[in-house]
Amino acid sequence: MIGRDTHPFSRAVWSTSVALVVIVILGLINLSNAASYTGESFHQTQVIWVVLGLLIAAAVAAIDMRFFEQLSPIFYGGAVLLLILVLIFGRDINFSRRWFSLGDVSIQPSEFAKPAVVLMLARFFHGERNPESYTLRMLLPALGYVAAPAALIMMQPDLGTSLVVIAVGFSVMFFEGIRLRSFLALLGIILLLVPLAWELDIIQPYQKERVRTWLTMSGARPEAREDADTRMQPEQALWAVGSGGALGRGGQQAVQSRLRYLPEMHNDYILASFAEERGFVGCLALLAVYLALIYSMLVLAIRARERFAVLVSVGATAIVFWQVVFNVGMVLGIFPVVGLTLPFLSYGGSSMISGMIAVGLTLNAGIHRGQV
């Protein structure tokens, strides 16, 4: 073993772990502040998810990577099956079926579809190894692995998660070496087809209306649609962020949250209340920690010595990265409302554990360096 990092716990493992812990602690503080606005103690339950998530991350990091490689079709098949089942048996909350109810706990299968897709793609590319670039035809099975869960998630409907799955899929393919031409072709088809069909009225007006409703439904939480105040949620979120100014109003002083103009403040819009409390400085610090986490994860990925581990880590990093970008972009009004959680900050067990699995997988690659 010759290299700069002789010890398996490389610097990147440390920085990943530290960044994760910092974010998780920030998240808990933030949630406990949010409790002062809503009176609901989400942070207490969140502690359970954090502890459980860290244990799962540790377990995922410790298990032999071959286990994941061998079992990835089972994970993937199970995830797809759950996505089908949730459409049939899922809890029907305001026109969408995203959750299974198990007593008091709700499970969101789409969260677990993300790491499953990553494992499946990594396995595919590991098996289909090609030193040159892939042609579009060779990529077809990989596209299928991504399209199936993405379509099922869209049917819930949950546009945001579906987009993340697609983005993560592309990220893995890109990293593996998809030809730029193929990549651009795929991207072009998606980017051009939909607006063209929209503009040329190939999509009928009633279909457009459906799409619009679907967009709002998959965005703002449906229960919020009843009254006008929360229909303005994206704008209210911007007001909250803007009100934070440079230094923020301070802990538990977020007016927009206090006045309940951000009903999803503990969830998709957790950043809005954080931004109002902590201001630009706080937000930059938070982004810096996320950046540190994502960069560390990428370093872990590139240092893995096994192709499967590299691709799994890259996919896992992509999960965290795209989720952060989409969520922050949504809160800041760059993207339309897509309804996504902010990894490790938003309240929720499924999202927390899914994120922890992702980090666990990269840590696994970093610790074992993917050696088989």
Next chain:
Amino acid sequence: MIGGHDGFIEYRTHFRWAVLLVLLAFSVLALRLFQVQIIDGKKYETLAMVSHVVRNRIQPARGSILDREGNVLATDVEVADLALVPHYVRDPATEIARLKDLGVFTADEAAKVTDMVTQSKTDKKKRFHRLTAKRNLVGSRCPDDLTVMNFDASTGRLVCPKCGGTQMDQRAVIQAHLHELPGFSLQSRMVRWYPARGLTSHAVGFVNEVSAAEVERSEGRLRPGDVVGRSGIERALDDTLRGAPGEDVFVRSAGGRRVEPRDLPEPFRDLTSTPPVAGKDVTLTIDMNLQQAAATALARYRSGAVVALDVDTGEVLAMVSQPTFEAGRRIVPGAGTPAKPPASVRAESSVDSKAYAPMMNKAVEAYPPGSTFKIVTTIAALVEGMAAEDLEMTCPGFYLFRGHKFRCFKRYGHGKIALVDAISKSCDTYFYILGEQLGIDTLAHWARDVFGLGESTGIEISERVGLVPTERWYMRHRHQYQPGFALNTAVGQGDVRVTPLAMARAYAAVVNGGRLMRPHLVRSIHDAVSGSVTSVAPEVQRLIDVPDDFLDLAMRGMYGAVNTEDGTASSAALPELPFAGKTGTAQARERRPGVGADMAAWLQQDHAWFVGYGPAKRPRVAVAAFVEHGGFGGAEAAPVARKVFEAYYAAHADEFADLWQGFEEDFLEVVR
């Protein structure tokens, strides 16, 4: 696998691309954060403030108007309306039927409201607009007399202590069921209530809502829904009565809950509410005793006015105009029988009062004064040296002036007559001659510059100034002047126009030793906020420099008019405690197109006047009684004045107990 390298070489490039992508994405996010929080931060904070902060204007309670004893003549009363927002009414038919069963709606009302709600519910905009389903709910006050009602536990109804009527407390019933009636609410509202009903309407006046144009002109002082005084004291002292509005500032949460600014950080914390400043209470000089007496006495006539003044202070003790009107009558819908209106309202209801200008305050309208003007002529002639006590003239029933016959009202003449008798018997011939000698401009000088006729009296409410013509006036307005005009003016005919108020004041000046007072309706102003009371002091507008002897002569003439057998007002005399005065019968034939025969005949009648004072010795009160197209002053107006004197005497009986002892004998020597 070969050691010595970190990862796969072929991934290196992609790793760099990935890092670049990540940095790029995070830079975009950071820049956007900078834009939202640093560049536009204040803008977004302001937007949040503007949209969440609610500023509600709090109407100040309008000050009350009271009579001199402190009885309420005008005050604000809270009433409630049942309102609804169609969108939130889930099932209009059922919910309105329930309100019908509770006795809030009649079947008709229920059907109407159901229609209204059902229609509005389908309209995208209208369904969020608040509608009033029922105005003026019967609440804690009697719908007839607005007395606060008592709750009778045995029947569960409200009982009026005044009229005995019973009512269901609709307000309480609705309040109890409000939780099961989503979309419905009770809205309280202040309305102006005039407990004296029509009795003091002209002095007190009335209020109503401002128009959109007035709101615009007021530059923010008035808002839609505000009320302003339109006449009388309500208008004259509008600013005093109104007070200053307050502002309730709070922050509205997403659920519509009220959040106090002090519970929020800056800049919300700095928002403060201001309480409204209640309007000041105005106590009038009106003596309801006299007011009622005057109104009752006038009630048998179609149109007229009475003014009673305190001769020493100029306080208006009574101001009645007939017919009257009732402001704010429909505050509460009459579910039961209407309460008895005061006598004045009841009596006029036999004729169509609308034809006789009920809104006009005839106490401050100008009319030809007839012979009541002769007192002015008398004083003027005495001071100018053209008359004396022993100046005798002969009245053949007319005065021939430049080939023109100026008739005395007594067809065959008064014969030989001296000054005092000429006043008592109102000999026109006598005064024609005085008028000829004085000339119209000297007469006008005395009337206007001395006795304040034809000029503003300075009372708080708006008034007509009247007119005493001069030669100049005739040249300007009639383009001709004839010396005969002076003769007409001397007997209060022709173009002289005087208000009953101005006439009463002039007489008061004759009997109070020559002090022309500013008549006033406001006795004091009470500021409930500071607790201070500002009293209105009597104000002498002018001192009339006339020797007492001359004033005595005029008073003796007036004494005779009422208290001698052939005086013009002898039929109205009060022998127990005499009053004195001068009658007037002013020719005022009018033709109005399109009126019925009854009214046309009425318009042919003369105006009846009586202006006098009482008691005849040591006068306290001056009264002007005017009956429009009433006929002879002595027969029609003097009895009205007599009723007012009677009421005044009755109220001050103890003060007058020994006044009359020996009065008759020494009257000619001592008047005051």
